[in-house]
Amino acid sequence: MPETPVRHLAIIMDGNRRWAKERGLPTLQGHKAGYDTLKTIGDLCLDRGIEVLTVFAFSTENWKRTQEEVGYLMELIEFALRNELEHFKSRGVRIRVLGRRDGLRASVVEAIEQAEKQTEDLTKGTLCICINYGGRYEIVDAVKRIVEDGISADRIDEDAITARMYWPDMPEPELVIRTSGEERVSGFLTWQAVYSEFFFSKKYWPDFDEAELDAALAEYALRKRRFGV
Numbered sequence: 001m002p003e004t005p006v007r008h009l010a011i012i013m014d015g016n017r018r019w020a021k022e023r024g025l026p027t028l029q030g031h032k033a034g035y036d037t038l039k040t041i042g043d044l045c046l047d048r049g050i051e052v053l054t055v056f057a058f059s060t061e062n063w064k065r066t067q068e069e070v071g072y073l074m075e076l077i078e079f080a081l082r083n084e085l086e087h088f089k090s091r092g093v094r095i096r097v098l099g100r101r102d103g104l105r106a107s108v109v110e111a112i113e114q115a116e117k118q119t120e121d122l123t124k125g126t127l128c129i130c131i132n133y134g135g136r137y138e139i140v141d142a143v144k145r146i147v148e149d150g151i152s153a154d155r156i157d158e159d160a161i162t163a164r165m166y167w168p169d170m171p172e173p174e175l176v177i178r179t180s181g182e183e184r185v186s187g188f189l190t191w192q193a194v195y196s197e198f199f200f201s202k203k204y205w206p207d208f209d210e211a212e213l214d215a216a217l218a219e220y221a222l223r224k225r226r227f228g229v
Helices: 018-024 028-045 060-064 067-083 085-092 106-121 135-147 158-162 210-222
Strands: 008-012 052-059 091-098 126-131 175-178 197-200
Touching: 018 028, 028 067, 028 126, 028 210, 052 067, 060 067, 060 126, 067 085, 067 106, 085 106, 091 106, 091 197, 106 135, 126 135, 126 158, 126 210, 175 210, 197 210
Parallel strands: 008 052, 008 175, 052 126, 091 126, 175 197
Antiparallel strands: none
């Protein structure tokens, strides 16, 4: 497929647990399959000229899951950051991680900081991973920074808030994909995706493949963005 007009693609990777359940597999195996899918889709996005891929890996609500599942997800996130680091570097991909780092185990924070530091000068693409992330929490944290900075009420505008988001210079995503057939945003990029187009795939995330990615990009190319007008 030729390059897409989408410069920033955001994905809510949903359906790992249902994928595993329908196959009689442990939940954790569904998350491992989802990890494998992300590796494939990440490379495909880079090949299609997508400059930024943002994925929802772990939400602030995910802490409510079982201790076993949360523990495995943290281990998987840490493993992915460490294990794929050389691949990211070989492809020129910068890693950014958005979300609250307090509450994450020290080894996960260390893996995040290492990945960000070792890829900070790479420019072929950016993989932005949302970990312990919630869109409302991001806005709350931005407002707290405004207060800490002593900004008066008459100087608070969209630019003031944007400047204090987790990644102030993040380009707004043109397209947000959610897998598994669910049609809601679940607090993903609440501030940044206000004018994004959405594509809801019926496939569970482990089944999301090149054909489905291209179908989403092709549908986006046919749409006319109105930006609220």
